[in-house]
Amino acid sequence: MYIIIVGGGKIGYFLARQLLEDQHEVLIVERAADKAAQITEDLGEIVMVGDGCEASTMERAGMARADMAIALTGDDEDNLVVCQVAKHKFSVPFTIAMINNPKNQRIFKMLGINATISSTSVILAHIEQELPSHPMIPLLTLKGGGLEIVELKIPPESQVVGKPIKQILLPQKSLITLIIGPDGQVRLPTSDTVIHAGDEVVAVTMLDSEESLRSALIGAPSLRAF
Amino acid sequence: MAVALDARRNVMRVIIMGCGRRGAALATLLDGEGHDVTVLDVEAAAFSFLPDSFAGTEIVGNGTDEDSLRRAGIEQADAFVSTTRGDNRNVMAAQMAKHIFGVSRVITLVHDPIREEMYRSLGFRTVSPTRIIAESLKEAILADGRGEEPGEAQAGSEG
Numbered sequence: 124m125y126i127i128i129v130g131g132g133k134i135g136y137f138l139a140r141q142l143l144e145d146q147h148e149v150l151i152v153e154r155a156a157d158k159a160a161q162i163t164e165d166l167g168e169i170v171m172v173g174d175g176c177e178a179s180t181m182e183r184a185g186m187a188r189a190d191m192a193i194a195l196t197g198d199d200e201d202n203l204v205v206c207q208v209a210k211h212k213f214s215v216p217f218t219i220a221m222i223n224n225p226k227n228q229r230i231f232k233m234l235g236i237n238a239t240i241s242s243t244s245v246i247l248a249h250i251e252q253e254l255p256s257h258p259m260i261p262l263l264t265l266k267g268g269g270l271e272i273v274e275l276k277i278p279p280e281s282q283v284v285g286k287p288i289k290q291i292l293l294p295q296k297s298l299i300t301l302i303i304g305p306d307g308q309v310r311l312p313t314s315d316t317v318i319h320a321g322d323e324v325v326a327v328t329m330l331d332s333e334e335s336l337r338s339a340l341i342g343a344p345s346l347r348a349f
Numbered sequence: 350m351a352v353a354l355d356a357r358r359n360v361m362r363v364i365i366m367g368c369g370r371r372g373a374a375l376a377t378l379l380d381g382e383g384h385d386v387t388v389l390d391v392e393a394a395a396f397s398f399l400p401d402s403f404a405g406t407e408i409v410g411n412g413t414d415e416d417s418l419r420r421a422g423i424e425q426a427d428a429f430v431s432t433t434r435g436d437n438r439n440v441m442a443a444q445m446a447k448h449i450f451g452v453s454r455v456i457t458l459v460h461d462p463i464r465e466e467m468y469r470s471l472g473f474r475t476v477s478p479t480r481i482i483a484e485s486l487k488e489a490i491l492a493d494g495r496g497e498e499p500g501e502a503q504a505g506s507e508g
Binding site: 176177178179198199200201203204207208211212224226227229230233234 | 415416441464
């Protein structure tokens, strides 16, 4: 795939390195020349200096043939516009935006950004998971906001402890995709896999089924507003 | 009396994001005509562009932040205008005003003509200072070429 990353900060750099290892074609667009030079020194000629929000820069970057655009700058408004211009002007099929203010997740979803990642939300949810209300951690939003990957920790008092997955009534279009035991051991679940207390369950779900999935696996109602 | 009543009926609640020269000039115009104006800027110092006579509300806050928009009264606003120097800030705030808060009249400055065209095609009322200035400069040059008066009144409109 041809993947364009806008923003050559730490996340952009490590993501590009990983994607290159996976044999993808990668271009980083970075405004600061010194940062760009540093990445070029490390990863080779995969950096273009320019303002990734400018349509003319995107054109030179070959946005029209990109399979994916990923906006990783420190400013939410820039990330939004990068994804919108990529989508509407260059018909890029998949756009991902990093979000700093978790409240912006809603507007990004409404505006058709395919996936959003908010490190603030992830950290917040981790903190909240330590509290008795046991919320879910949203890991990734997919398909323009329709689907979501979430993580839940199964508390000892949950009604699903000791039950195989086939006996758990999950909401529609929800799927348990991975179970990580308290010891860190990863299990790929089948319908006979038994859930234990302390398991971290990674599941795919519809955004509006979040609450039913939560009550199916944990029971108690969420204290969070969304 | 009849005039006052008419004016009263047509009072619009307008939120202006960005109180630089442009935002302040617009706020002053609307305020002068009796509209209910709220200006929103990240820096309190920006409000010094407003005349002492300004009767509207000044709020320090970021127009791309839902909470700041609510504090500025966006839920009751008839119109929202984003006038900052940053195109991305402007279009993001405009989209929030339209899609989250359902403001009926949303107008945004977009300096980059390419982005302006795109957001216009997405249904936004956009104004491009770049295009307007280029056009008036061109007109001024051509008018001069024909030996006409340079037009003193327009010479001061530098945005």
